[in-house]
């Protein structure tokens with residue numbers, strides 16, 4: 372298929388590029404089944420320096436991007452969402468789109484957690500906000516696969532080289548060998564300092580300065596060789612079947628994870644979110660697991676942590692939607708290593724036209740920042756001993772209708788060469804116990820440890 376398609380596509384794009392009035396053209400074609408992770412794996416060998424991966428919780432929408440045809444980037448601390456949204460609208464005027472989807476291709480993106488905090492070297496290349504239109508986009512939606520190719524009309528030849536190589540190799544696209552290098556060092560980042568920060572946060576909460584704050588910590592692993600994001604993705608796909616899988620890679624640095632937490636989705640006038648806060652580990656046997664789940668649903672401290680999130684998201688949805696639906700009490704979301712209190716929210720008759728506007732209003736929810744928001748952000752800045760970068764921040768995609776889906780980038784790690792930095796945090800309220808919170812961050816790191824082959828529990 373690829374050889375016939377390659378000639379067809381090259382001809383189409385060449386003809387369009389010569390006649391195009393705009394600086395970019397894209398062409399979308401139905402495509403045969405191809406394994407999305409294998410497609411992701413082809414990127415570097417074809418010369419692409421960027422790779423993107425997104426799979427929603429059901430696996431019904433999988434988007435894989437290679438290369439960057441167009442990027443919108445901002446370092447603005449204030450107004451960053453507005454700036455990327457304006458960039459997105461400009462982008463639509465710069466591209467002509469043909470083939471099966473005569474609409475501009477979607478953009479992948481991410482934001483930093485707190486643009487007011489100075490960036491450290493580990494997050495080099497991950498700005499306050501960035502959206503990318505990939506040069507080649509494989510999209511699987513409701514069992515149908517399409518390939519979209521986007522090229523600049525004046526640099527078509529160079530881009531074409533990479534795309535041509537990709538199409539040639541897609542025919543041989545094989546399963547990914549999930550081999551991972553051996554662990555050589557494992558550094559818990561300043562446990563005592565983190566516990567002291569939690570104690571200080573509890574004291575501030577008890578003194579009435581704020582109600583809740585989420586404090587995170589990092590763990591740095593070094594391996595005997597380069598950690599390949601494709602091998603990690605492959606394992607996450609097997610081990611975390613109900614999570615959002617995401618990867619955002621540039622120049623060999625990859626932010627990757629399997630998050631259970633939707634920030635917001637917009638589909639026409641319907642928007643959705645999930646309040647997720649309050650956690651306990653899974654039990655070894657069914658009886659213990661059910662006992663832990665029942666304890667979680669009855670526990671006052673976890674209920675309080677959760678309620679702050681429900682209040683905020685409920686209020687926000689009510690301000691932009693005609694109707695809002697949510698269950699009266701939290702449900703249990705059971706994941707392979709952990710269970711959470713979970714309240715899904717649906718808003719209908721949404722008046723906002725772009726999902727990025729909703730992302731702006733929602734980030735950070737009290738599940739990742741705290742309550743009240745500004746006070747919590749100040750406490751995080753002064754007490755948390757790490758640069759969160761894109762951890763705990765919005766990651767997702769937006770299309771030309773302004774529709775899209777965004778997750779909160781937790782249960783994640785930054786892969787850079789031989790290193791992986793893992794992140795996890797938890798909500799601190801007046802009744803929190805620092806040692807149990809520390810244990811909870813270990814449970815939250817388990818999915819990434821397991822995907823990296825460091826913890827052997829599948």
Ligand SMILES: C=C(O[C@@H]1C=C(C(=O)O)C=C[C@H]1O)C(=O)O
Nearest residue numbers: 648649650738781795796797798
């Ligand atoms: C901050 C994280 O998770 C968040 C905190 C939770 C909690 O405190 O119970 C639960 C889910 C997430 O909203 C993380 O996984 O790093």
